[in-house]
Amino acid sequence: MTLEVRPLGLDGVFEIVPAKFGDARGFFSETHNSESFRAAGIDVQFVQDNHSYSAAKGVLRGLHYQLPPAAQAKLVRVVRGAVFDVAVDIRKSSKTFGKWVGIEISAGAWNQVFVPRGFAHGFVTLEPDTEVIYKVSDPYRPQLDRAIRYNDPDIAIAWPIPVDDAQMSGKDRAAPFFAQAELFD
Numbered sequence: 762m763t764l765e766v767r768p769l770g771l772d773g774v775f776e777i778v779p780a781k782f783g784d785a786r787g788f789f790s791e792t793h794n795s796e797s798f799r800a801a802g803i804d805v806q807f808v809q810d811n812h813s814y815s816a817a818k819g820v821l822r823g824l825h826y827q828l829p830p831a832a833q834a835k836l837v838r839v840v841r842g843a844v845f846d847v848a849v850d851i852r853k854s855s856k857t858f859g860k861w862v863g864i865e866i867s868a869g870a871w872n873q874v875f876v877p878r879g880f881a882h883g884f885v886t887l888e889p890d891t892e893v894i895y896k897v898s899d900p901y902r903p904q905l906d907r908a909i910r911y912n913d914p915d916i917a918i919a920w921p922i923p924v925d926d927a928q929m930s931g932k933d934r935a936a937p938f939f940a941q942a943e944l945f946d
């Protein structure tokens with residue numbers, strides 16, 4: 762399977778664009794293939810698929826991560842609508858600690874984002890009725906699930922549209938600032 766893998770500027774975070782084969786019936790696409798990932802140098806196995814639907818534009822989910830030993834790598838794609846997807850390096854030992862990258866992923870562009878372990882992840886919806894599907898490398902462990910405030914000035918993410926706080930979960934509205942968060946060593 763042909764796979765476009767584009768580095769996004771932070772260690773291990775990639776835009777992934779799988780091939781899409783159109784014909785008179787519609788299209789076919791291998792949306793994930795672990796052999797192609799290994800060939801691209803991304804060695805990860807996924808154990809869980811997630812699907813979230815957000816009714817409104819401006820819904821922000823994140824910034825989330827799970828602490829070791831349940832830290833998750835994620836492969837994120839959008840099957841309806843569009844999001845601005847963000848990954849933040851939260852590894853204290855990293856030379857890019859606290860740095861972020863963001864990219865629009867959408868059903869139209871058929872692109873994906875791979876977020877490795879050691880990063881917080883979140884997105885804001887750019888359209889109503891947006892559906893995000895993502896694979897994770899480790900199972901959900903709520904006791905290890907953590908959040909960082911999406912608008913932390915120390916990270917200073919340039920969200921492309923206003924975030925509707927009313928559309929956020931209570932957990933996200935109450936999330937700590939980066940400096941107070943429990944991060945990776």
Ligand SMILES: Cc1cn([C@H]2C[C@H](O)[C@@H](COP(=O)(O)OP(=O)(O)O[C@H]3O[C@H](C)C(=O)[C@H](O)[C@H]3O)O2)c(=O)[nH]c1=O
Nearest residue numbers: 811813822823824825826835882883884900901930932
């Ligand atoms: C993450 C998760 C949640 N849940 C349950 C827990 C809650 O009852 C409900 C909603 O969970 P939450 O509010 O954490 O959902 P999101 O705000 O979309 O969280 C996600 O948002 C950002 C974008 C992420 O990267 C994470 O994968 C994930 O944390 O689903 C489960 O049962 N399993 C799970 O793996």
